Amino acid sequence: MKKHNFNAGPSILPRIAIENSAKAILDLNGSGMSLLEISHRSKDFQAIIDEAVALFRELLNIPENYHVLFLGGGASLQFCMVPYNLMKTKAAYLETGVWAKKAIKEGKFFGQVDVVASSADKNFTYIPKNFTIPADADYFHITTNNTIYGSEIRYDIDSPVPLVADMSSDILSRPVDVSKYAMIYGGAQKNLGPAGVTFVILREDVLGKTGRPIPTMLDYTTHIKEGSMFNTPPCFAIYTVLETLRWIKELGGVKKMEEMNKAKAQLLYDAIDNSKMFVGTVEKDSRSLMNICFVMKEQYKDKEDAFMEFAKGKGMVGIKGHRSVGGFRCSTYNALPVESIQAMIDCMHEFEAANA
Amino acid sequence: MKKHNFNAGPSILPRIAIENSAKAILDLNGSGMSLLEISHRSKDFQAIIDEAVALFRELLNIPENYHVLFLGGGASLQFCMVPYNLMKTKAAYLETGVWAKKAIKEGKFFGQVDVVASSADKNFTYIPKNFTIPADADYFHITTNNTIYGSEIRYDIDSPVPLVADMSSDILSRPVDVSKYAMIYGGAQKNLGPAGVTFVILREDVLGKTGRPIPTMLDYTTHIKEGSMFNTPPCFAIYTVLETLRWIKELGGVKKMEEMNKAKAQLLYDAIDNSKMFVGTVEKDSRSLMNICFVMKEQYKDKEDAFMEFAKGKGMVGIKGHRSVGGFRCSTYNALPVESIQAMIDCMHEFEAANA
Numbered sequence: 001m002k003k004h005n006f007n008a009g010p011s012i013l014p015r016i017a018i019e020n021s022a023k024a025i026l027d028l029n030g031s032g033m034s035l036l037e038i039s040h041r042s043k044d045f046q047a048i049i050d051e052a053v054a055l056f057r058e059l060l061n062i063p064e065n066y067h068v069l070f071l072g073g074g075a076s077l078q079f080c081m082v083p084y085n086l087m088k089t090k091a092a093y094l095e096t097g098v099w100a101k102k103a104i105k106e107g108k109f110f111g112q113v114d115v116v117a118s119s120a121d122k123n124f125t126y127i128p129k130n131f132t133i134p135a136d137a138d139y140f141h142i143t144t145n146n147t148i149y150g151s152e153i154r155y156d157i158d159s160p161v162p163l164v165a166d167m168s169s170d171i172l173s174r175p176v177d178v179s180k181y182a183m184i185y186g187g188a189q190k191n192l193g194p195a196g197v198t199f200v201i202l203r204e205d206v207l208g209k210t211g212r213p214i215p216t217m218l219d220y221t222t223h224i225k226e227g228s229m230f231n232t233p234p235c236f237a238i239y240t241v242l243e244t245l246r247w248i249k250e251l252g253g254v255k256k257m258e259e260m261n262k263a264k265a266q267l268l269y270d271a272i273d274n275s276k277m278f279v280g281t282v283e284k285d286s287r288s289l290m291n292i293c294f295v296m297k298e299q300y301k302d303k304e305d306a307f308m309e310f311a312k313g314k315g316m317v318g319i320k321g322h323r324s325v326g327g328f329r330c331s332t333y334n335a336l337p338v339e340s341i342q343a344m345i346d347c348m349h350e351f352e353a354a355n356a
Numbered sequence: 357m358k359k360h361n362f363n364a365g366p367s368i369l370p371r372i373a374i375e376n377s378a379k380a381i382l383d384l385n386g387s388g389m390s391l392l393e394i395s396h397r398s399k400d401f402q403a404i405i406d407e408a409v410a411l412f413r414e415l416l417n418i419p420e421n422y423h424v425l426f427l428g429g430g431a432s433l434q435f436c437m438v439p440y441n442l443m444k445t446k447a448a449y450l451e452t453g454v455w456a457k458k459a460i461k462e463g464k465f466f467g468q469v470d471v472v473a474s475s476a477d478k479n480f481t482y483i484p485k486n487f488t489i490p491a492d493a494d495y496f497h498i499t500t501n502n503t504i505y506g507s508e509i510r511y512d513i514d515s516p517v518p519l520v521a522d523m524s525s526d527i528l529s530r531p532v533d534v535s536k537y538a539m540i541y542g543g544a545q546k547n548l549g550p551a552g553v554t555f556v557i558l559r560e561d562v563l564g565k566t567g568r569p570i571p572t573m574l575d576y577t578t579h580i581k582e583g584s585m586f587n588t589p590p591c592f593a594i595y596t597v598l599e600t601l602r603w604i605k606e607l608g609g610v611k612k613m614e615e616m617n618k619a620k621a622q623l624l625y626d627a628i629d630n631s632k633m634f635v636g637t638v639e640k641d642s643r644s645l646m647n648i649c650f651v652m653k654e655q656y657k658d659k660e661d662a663f664m665e666f667a668k669g670k671g672m673v674g675i676k677g678h679r680s681v682g683g684f685r686c687s688t689y690n691a692l693p694v695e696s697i698q699a700m701i702d703c704m705h706e707f708e709a710a711n712a
Contacts, residue, residue: 037361
């Protein structure tokens with residue numbers, strides 16, 4: 001039976017990226033060596049990381065005065081590296097979900113944190129719109145896509161202070177005006193590649209202002225200076241990132257991704273909105289194109305487990321909502337084909353016909 | 357032409373671990389899903405990390421009161437996490453090479469560092485023997501194998517204070533009395549697996565004594581509490597670690613590895629010691645079984661480049677010595693077959709016959 005992979009992350013990747021990664025493990029470019037067995041200082045690996053950086057720059061139209069880094073440790077390590085490197089006195093944060101809260105918690109280790117707005121009052125079902133970013137903050141931190149709650153900031157905010165964005169779960173899903181951000185970072189394991197590598201896009205002029213000594217590995221200048229190779233990088237994960245970037249380019253870049261993502265999301269949101277049994281959990285103007293969250297309407301709540309089993313039986317994978325939301329979540333990242341959306345909608349219709 | 361992989365790291369891995377990793381990328385256990393596309397919270401991945409931890413415990417005979425963690429960020433991040441978590445006032449370090457120096461540098465961010473002994477006076481060609489570990493140090497840090505210089509501490513030191521060892525390049529190469537250490541850590545990319553994951557073996561009682569607030573991701577208690585899954589771990593690298601551990605067990609465990617490593621090293625060291633042209637760089641009682649460093653004797657120095665080309669032509673890969681030593685380095689990790697040692701020795705003999 002065909003599986004439809006709605007995992008929230010690690011999640012579906014382009015099949016060609018998977019197949020080429022497996023090939024490179026067996027034999028990298030006919031070299032007689034495995035990708036896993038070559039030195040990160042070799043010409044072969046330098047070519048891989050160079051192309052990955054160049055394609056990332058090209059696809060996101062990253063201005064020349066930004067650095068692109070591939071690091072280990074996950075976006076969670078960035079929650080601490082951001083304030084370590086950027087916060088002198090205080091920083092502003094937007095609280096839109098679990099990951100934003102985690103970033104806020106780490107900020108507090110290093111100084112004053114102003115939470116300029118929060119949607120905690122309604123279980124993070126919307127993106128706050130009216131807030132003031134303090135002009136004396138060292139930076140303003142946002143989480144553009146809230147994987148757990150299914151809300152997304154799908155526009156580039158104007159900020160009077162350096163804007164820092166965690167784009168772990170929506171990077172490369174749409175064109176971004178990088179020049180509006182001081183820094184964009186995220187774990188790779190949604191749209192970009194497998195777990196194990198973190199990307200950082202950074203304008204160097206925001207560094208060196210805290211007066212705080214920074215341990216070498218936590219200092220962005222270390223990684224800028226050494227081109228992400230101060231120490232051995234996560235080589236395999238970077239290779240799969242490269243293969244994923246090649247696939248995005250081949251298909252037409254991030255504009256094409258956005259077009260496809262909008263079309264996929266509209267199909268599923270329309271099915272939810274027209275359903276007797278299901279209802280979306282997020283306010284319409286805050287809905288994510290990456291993670292589509294919905295539950296059974298009150299009168300059908302007792303059917304949720306039955307639908308989960310029914311959908312699993314039809315090959316749907318990873319559709320259980322996070323425990324803090326309940327119900328269902330379909331993650332619809334770049335690599336998810338529209339056929340999987342259609343299969344999910346068919347499931348919903350079939351179940352509804354029998355149960356509503 | 358068959359390649360003989362003497363890379364210092366990332367380095368040769370068991371072929372079966374490579375092949376099974378490629379298979380798991382295409383389809384994990386016949387699940388119809390790629391290893392790269394499954395959730396780290398899935399039963400399938402939990403089984404992978406659980407087996408990797410259990411096998412690591414079994415193979416190294418790790419006592420029950422130690423935790424085994426798989427983290428991102430590399431051993432270089434541990435250089436900072438060790439003092440962050442363990443140093444209240446001062447720590448003692450043994451300076452035996454570049455990596456030890458890097459660890460020392462990070463220690464100084466957090467307190468006083470006593471370098472109890474150093475072999476810097478002779479370009480790190482020996483392991484210092486006579487030194488006193490201060491009884492009031494919070495811990496004593498050693499680098500058991502010095503990848504660049506080819507020296508190794510092949511015994512378990514008795515320390516009056518908690519002993520912390522970077523075993524990046526000799527873990528699983530010999531039995532270790534883990535109970536003599538408070539902590540053992542290292543990057544995987546030599547004997548354990550591919551680049552991108554770091555192991556930590558840790559006795560919890562050394563934690564919580566500094567009074568210092570520690571950012572969440574840098575705090576070992578975070579990772580202990582969450583079984584290495586506070587955030588998304590480097591899933592693929594952990595899978596290849598598991599396959600490598602299975603291979604070690606299949607072959608007979610770390611005693612068997614030590615036996616094989618001793619036999620391989622003796623062949624090559626004997627060839628060097630009996631050679632007219634080549635000479636080892638490290639004092640005999642400090643020689644590493646993992647990285648065998650040698651140069652041309654003074655009168656043949658001008659032949660080094662010619663030998664390098666000659667050996668490359670015979671399929672030898674990664675034998676160039678690090679720039680701080682020069683000459684040649686053959687890394688002879690667990691997965692390097694004795695046939696590769698023999699091929700290297702044949703190379704040396706053939707070149708010597710024509711040039712000495």
